[in-house]
Amino acid sequence: MSFGFLALNNNNDVLISSDTKNLHFLQKRTSPTTVSFTSNDYGGMRRWIYTFSNVNTVPVPFFSVPTADYYAISRVEDKGSNTWDIEIIRSGTSTSTPEVYLFAPPTAGSPSGNHGMVVFSADGSSSFDSRLKPLAITGGQSVSHPTNPRTSYSSSGLNAQYCPTNASGTFTPTEYSSYTINGQPSKPIFSFFSLAQAEREVTVQDSLFECDGFNAYGACVGASRTYYWTSKYWAFYRGGIRWNNGNLRAGWVVVEKGCNWTYLKDSEFLGIGTGGDSGSGGNWPYSNETINTTANSFIIANGANYD
């Protein structure tokens, strides 16, 4: 740099620079604004919306992890008029909800007081302001989610006729990748955007033969027909992270599930529909694939610093 301010930390990494923007604490919400979806099946599913107002730039969200379940930021949406929706997903059935913290460059904040240090960029805007609680990172790394949310998908117990079965036992995720991360605070907060996705499905079939005549040596003599039922049960997963005292797991959260059925008599089409357990109208995005498992990174900070 030919002018400006540059501070390096003890590892020679950039701490403050007038050429970049430090992230600073902006706002915090202790509970969701809206509960989008709740189910205690399939390992538990929660989708919450945290709405923040008076945010004039793209924020960087962090969330606390009050339970040992899988969490992730699944969506960041600009609602206009400086309002942002942050969507958080979580597995598990606990009624506890995470706190969500927003960080942004200092120009998005409203500093007060005359004590501290401000660094200005070449354009005159502030790049660092100690009055706004600058973000300090305590850890972070890349993680890879396991290819399969479960090792196997059993069709046992699934009924083929009109999708009547709760398939929770078939699709509840069990697999994860494990990481040890030492030296973290007692209240870590994570910024982790869910990218990994997976879909798994199990198809079950059933049939019924009707004979109007009589059975002669195993054959129907007279009019007969065969009814065929097919039900395709499916689950849609997104990647999450789970924290438990220094152990981090990259695993899966079921965010949507459903079932589609078809019903035929011989070769005649009699019906198509979705089971009562289908939460999305029965559509599934793709079949038995896992995508976006690379370059899933997270960063950790100390939530207590911003409470």
Place this chain on the structure above:
Amino acid sequence: MAFGLELRDSSNTVTFSSASVTWNQVAFFSVAANGSASNTYSVLSGRTVLALQVQINAPPLTRKAIAHTITVSGTTVSVTGGSEAAYILVLMK
């Protein structure tokens, strides 16, 4: 401390110092669905770079929501190949 930087708040508590670690924001930009971008930031020279992406909309249930591939080569951050609109956050330290 014998040397370095130490910032204290009005109650004399250290809030930020040379012992701190952080990621500084270099850029935050959006990339359209099926779009691409390539931006150069001279400040990235010689630094560790972390690029995060978040999909703006919930993944649709009618198609694959392929994430963008982000590559950092020198001071250039390239984003390509994703099927969904996304925010890209470029951090460095």
